[in-house]
Amino acid sequence: MFEQTFKNIEDVLWKEAGCTTELDYTEQTSWLLFLKYLNDLASAREIEAELEGKEYTPILDRRYRWSSWAAPKNDDGEFDHDSARVGDDLIQFLDDDLFPYLRGFKARAESADTIEYKIGEIFGEIKNKFTSGYSLRDALELVDALSFRSQDQKHELSHLYEAKIKNMGNAGRNGGEYYTPRPLIRAMIAVVDPQVGETVYDGACGSGGFLCEAYDHMRAKPKLSTGDVRTLQESTFVGKEKKSLAYVIATMNMILHGIEAPNLIHTNTLTENVMDLQEKDKFDVVLANPPFGGKERKEVQQNFAIKTGETAFLFLQHFMRSLKAGGRAAIVIKNTFLSNTEKASVTLRKELLESCNLHTILDMPSGTFLGAGVKTVVLFFEKGKPTKRIWYYQLDPGRNMGKTNPLNDDDMAEFVRHYPTSADSENSWTVAVDESDIRNYDLSPKNPNAPEETPLRSPEEIIAEMKKLDAENITIIADIEAML
Numbered sequence: 001m002f003e004q005t006f007k008n009i010e011d012v013l014w015k016e017a018g019c020t021t022e023l024d025y026t027e028q029t030s031w032l033l034f035l036k037y038l039n040d041l042a043s044a045r046e047i048e049a050e051l052e053g054k055e056y057t058p059i060l061d062r063r064y065r066w067s068s069w070a071a072p073k074n075d076d077g078e079f080d081h082d083s084a085r086v087g088d089d090l091i092q093f094l095d096d097d098l099f100p101y102l103r104g105f106k107a108r109a110e111s112a113d114t115i116e117y118k119i120g121e122i123f124g125e126i127k128n129k130f131t132s133g134y135s136l137r138d139a140l141e142l143v144d145a146l147s148f149r150s151q152d153q154k155h156e157l158s159h160l161y162e163a164k165i166k167n168m169g170n171a172g173r174n175g176g177e178y179y180t181p182r183p184l185i186r187a188m189i190a191v192v193d194p195q196v197g198e199t200v201y202d203g204a205c206g207s208g209g210f211l212c213e214a215y216d217h218m219r220a221k222p223k224l225s226t227g228d229v230r231t232l233q234e235s236t237f238v239g240k241e242k243k244s245l246a247y248v249i250a251t252m253n254m255i256l257h258g259i260e261a262p263n264l265i266h267t268n269t270l271t272e273n274v275m276d277l278q279e280k281d282k283f284d285v286v287l288a289n290p291p292f293g294g295k296e297r298k299e300v301q302q303n304f305a306i307k308t309g310e311t312a313f314l315f316l317q318h319f320m321r322s323l324k325a326g327g328r329a330a331i332v333i334k335n336t337f338l339s340n341t342e343k344a345s346v347t348l349r350k351e352l353l354e355s356c357n358l359h360t361i362l363d364m365p366s367g368t369f370l371g372a373g374v375k376t377v378v379l380f381f382e383k384g385k386p387t388k389r390i391w392y393y394q395l396d397p398g399r400n401m402g403k404t405n406p407l408n409d410d411d412m413a414e415f416v417r418h419y420p421t422s423a424d425s426e427n428s429w430t431v432a433v434d435e436s437d438i439r440n441y442d443l444s445p446k447n448p449n450a451p452e453e454t455p456l457r458s459p460e461e462i463i464a465e466m467k468k469l470d471a472e473n474i475t476i477i478a479d480i481e482a483m484l
Contacts, residue, residue: 002153005145006160012139018129026164027245030252031126032143033161037255038119039066040148059116064101069093071144079141090133099123113234115261118251125244125266151258158212158256165207165249179206180289180332181368185213187412188287188330188378191360191419194218196228198236198284201322203269204315205239208250210287212257219258232259238283239264270296270314273303274321282324289332290315292374306351308344312337316348316379320356323383329356335363335375339444349441353433356381360422362415363394363445367401377445390431391422392445425449 009029013019019028042058042065049056062068074080085093106120130136147153165179189210194200196218202210218232237259241247247266254262292312301307304317312333319329337345338361352358360380368376381387397411414427424430426449 002146002156002160005142006164009139009142012135012142016130016132016135018131022167023245024129026167026249027126028129028139029161029164030248031122031128032139033146033157034122034252034255035066035070036143036146037148037252038115039070041115041260044149059119061101064098066144069098070140079144084137085133086137087133090136091128091130094128094130094136099128112265113261113263118261118264121266122248122251126248154256154258158253158258161253161256165209165253180209181407182209182213183407183409183412184332184364184368184378185209185287186217186409187416188332188380189214189217190416191380192285192287192328192330194285196221196224196231196236199238200236200285200287201238201283202286202288203240203318203322204288204290205241205250205264206246206289208239208253208262208264210289211237211239211250211262212253214285214287215254215257215259234261237263240267240269241265242268268300269318270300270303270311272318274318275303275305277321279324282322282327284324284327286319286323286327286329286331288315288319288329290319292334306344306347308342308348310344313344313348316352320352320383323356325384327383329379329381329383331379331381332376333379335377335444338377339440339442341440346440349443352379352381353387353441356383356387357385358387358390358443360391360393360419361443361445363392365395365397365401367405368407387433390433390443391428392431392447393418393428394445394447396427 009032010025013025013028016028019025038059042060046056046058058065067073069085072080072083074082102119102123104120105116106124109117109120111117130139146157148157162182166182194214194217200211200214202208205211215232215237218236219229224232237254239250239254239262241250241264244266247264251262251264254264290312292310295309296311296314301309301314304314306313306317308314316331316333316337319331323329338349340346358379358381360378362378362380364376364378366375393415395411395415397407399405401407418425418428422428422430427447429448
């Protein structure tokens, strides 16, 4: 229903001088969608209040409502071109009036878990990048045609928005930081299987993919009560994100999936001292794909028992400490973590094995993450008891992964199907921890069912072969010269 509208909005942004990348397109679309969503939410709440005989106080003052400045209507309900701002007047209103007003909500909100606080947080981070008031007017009229009134409409918009996030991830390194392939996320969630009443946490939430998919998974459970739905809305999901753009996108993504006031916190998770976490601050389920390859300053490393500059290793410590006893986690991490001989890596693997039951390691193929030059694995573990046995599954999609051949749900189906029994097969095997390399706690996948590779030749053999070939080449050249 709305697919063509999204394409038309993107065409407008493509022609706008202030928007030059896929990240810009997604950012600017996000704040436009958010303000239209607020307008539809206010209309729905007003109707509810009227039916209940209650007084409704709008979220925004009249002159800042979408229906006043973005899409004013005449008495016949048609778009009022005479009163609609356009050109420089529209840009000036946004930059000098609207955005400052919206930023002020953060200070005025009663608490951080309200929609008012989210308004202030979002517009405290985002900037209007439209330079042409005429392009902006075109975009506003297109967005006004979208509707957030019904669940079906929100569902379609969420799919279109996810497609934009995916395109942003495909566009380059920065966008890729925010995007984890959804088939992988869905498989991880199917295995961990969060239940209504449990809390779900992602301390590096990016575009919010894990939280959105977990919500869809839990919302689909049969026989949910009104209280269950309220629990999912208000007290189930918690996310944290450091980067401004990702925070805004995650907020919009969760709203489109049906969570009205997402409990997302704009913060650098790693600045929290994990040793100070109280039981009340811990979670039943952790799902995450923390950034890897980054480096953190020494003052940040002081928050962790195992000091390391590697961002992913710090996040893993954070997630281990953030789990309640008996809590479950599925974490994506680069595969070198399993065998790295650096002291911090070895110590972290030791702690993971001793404090958690690392029951499953999913070995992902190269190309799973577009643009990433490293292979990844997924660690599935439970907090509170040591690891005795590890079930390995080596995913083999039977093709080279890439932009034209991305990961799909069918690729993950066999892993999800075999997980409950942890059955051994051509692509899966079980290792007792006391059989692994205890000295370095080497956990790297070594498939015992794979065909044996031809043993590598020694350097001496290779040099001898090279000398033999050189001698043959000299003889051939001499024969050719003799014929000339």
